[in-house]
Amino acid sequence: MIIRRKTRQISIGSVKIGGDAPISVQSMTKTDTRDVRKTVHQIHRLEEAGCEIVRVAVVDERAALAIAEIKKRIKIPLIADIHFHVPLALKAMESGADGLRINPGNIGGRDRLKTIVTEAKARSIPIRIGVNAGSLEKDLLKHYEGATAEAMVLSGLRSIEYLEDLGFHLIKVSLKASDVPRTVEAYRLFSEKSDYPLHLGITEAGRGSGAIVKSAIGIGFLLSGGVGDTFRVSLTGDPVEEVRVGYEILRALKIRKRGVEIISCPTCGRCEIDLTPLVKKVEKNVQHMTTPMTVAIMGCVVNGPGEAKEADIGIAGGKRAGVLFRKGRVVRKVKERDFAKMLLKEIYEMTKGI
Numbered sequence: 001m002i003i004r005r006k007t008r009q010i011s012i013g014s015v016k017i018g019g020d021a022p023i024s025v026q027s028m029t030k031t032d033t034r035d036v037r038k039t040v041h042q043i044h045r046l047e048e049a050g051c052e053i054v055r056v057a058v059v060d061e062r063a064a065l066a067i068a069e070i071k072k073r074i075k076i077p078l079i080a081d082i083h084f085h086v087p088l089a090l091k092a093m094e095s096g097a098d099g100l101r102i103n104p105g106n107i108g109g110r111d112r113l114k115t116i117v118t119e120a121k122a123r124s125i126p127i128r129i130g131v132n133a134g135s136l137e138k139d140l141l142k143h144y145e146g147a148t149a150e151a152m153v154l155s156g157l158r159s160i161e162y163l164e165d166l167g168f169h170l171i172k173v174s175l176k177a178s179d180v181p182r183t184v185e186a187y188r189l190f191s192e193k194s195d196y197p198l199h200l201g202i203t204e205a206g207r208g209s210g211a212i213v214k215s216a217i218g219i220g221f222l223l224s225g226g227v228g229d230t231f232r233v234s235l236t237g238d239p240v241e242e243v244r245v246g247y248e249i250l251r252a253l254k255i256r257k258r259g260v261e262i263i264s265c266p267t268c269g270r271c272e273i274d275l276t277p278l279v280k281k282v283e284k285n286v287q288h289m290t291t292p293m294t295v296a297i298m299g300c301v302v303n304g305p306g307e308a309k310e311a312d313i314g315i316a317g318g319k320r321a322g323v324l325f326r327k328g329r330v331v332r333k334v335k336e337r338d339f340a341k342m343l344l345k346e347i348y349e350m351t352k353g354i
C-alpha cells in the first residue's frame with residue numbers, strides 16, 4: 001500500500017493539488033501559443049485523453065494575450081510557462097492564466113520575483129517554482145561544482161523563502177533533470193525539508209520507448225514512495241501520448257484507473273492464435289474509452305484461462321478457437337476469426353452497463 005507524503009493543498013483553477021487530492025496528470029502544448037486555433041485544438045485532444053491541467057509557453061506579449069481567447073474555449077486549467085521576462089508573467093495573469101511556472105534560474109533575483117508575486121498574491125494565482133538542472137543559478141553551479149541534486153533543492157528552497165517573505169504560500173515545486181537518479185534524489189531530499197506540493201517529471205526525456213522507460217521509472221519510483229502530487233511525462237512528439245503514458249503509470253501502481261487495460265501474453269511457441277494483430281485491433285478501438293476495465297487476450301492454455309477469468313472480459317485462446325469470459329464466467333466458445341468482434345461487443349455492452 002502506498003502512503004502519500006502529506007503536503008499543503010492548493011488549487012489550480014478547479015483542480016486541487018496536494019493534500020488528499022488525486023494525483024493529477026498534466027501536459028504541455030507543442031503548438032505556438034500565438035496560434036489560438038491550433039493551440040485550442042491540441043488542448044481539446046488533451047482533454048479527451050484525460051489531461052487535467054495544461055501548460056502553454058509564453059514567448060512574447062502576443063502569446064500572453066492569446067491566453068484570454070484560449071481560456072474561453074477550453075475546460076481545463078491553464079498554466080503560463082514563463083522564462084526570463086517578468087512583464088510576460090504579469091500579462092499572462094491579466095489574460096486569465098490559472099497558474100504560473102517560473103524558473104528561478106532565469107527569472108532574476110528577489111526584486112524581479114517581488115513584482116510577479118505581488119500580482120499573483122492579489123489574484124490568488126499559484127506559482128510553480130520550476131527548478132531545472134539545465135538552467136540552474138550560476139552561484140549554485142559554482143558552489144556545488146555542477147547541477148547536483150543538492151544544488152537543485154537549495155534553488156527551490158531559496159525561492160520558497162523569497163515568496164514566503166512576501167507573504168505568498170500558493171506554491172508548487174518541481175526539481176527536474178534529464179537523468180533519473182539525480183531527479184529522484186532531488187525530489188527525495190526536498191520532500192524531507194518541505195511540505196509544499198510537488199510536480200514530478202523527468203525533463204527532456206526524449207522520445208519513444210527509452211523516454212517512456214525513463215519517465216516510468218523516475219516518476220513511478222517517486223509515486224510508489226508516496227512522493228508527488230501531480231506530474232507530466234515529458235516526451236518529444238504528440239502530447240496526447242504524454243497523458244496516455246501518465247495514466248498507465250498511475251494504473252500500474254494502482255493509484256488511479258482510467259480506460260481499458262489490455263492484459264495480453266507475450267506469446268511463445270505454445271501460442272496457437274495470431275495474437276499480435278488481434279491485440280492491436282482491440283487497443284485501437286478502445287483507446288477513446290474512459291471507463292476503467294480490464295480485458296485479457298491470451299494465446300494458450302497455460303495462463304490463459306486464469307487471466308481471462310480474473311479480467312472483466314477475456315479470451316483464452318486455443319487452436320483456432322477460444323473461450324470468452326465475462327466477470328469470471330464462461331460466456332461461450334468463439335472461433336478465432338470472431339475474437340475481435342466478440343471482444344469489442346462485450347466491451348461496449350459492459351461499458352453501457354457500468
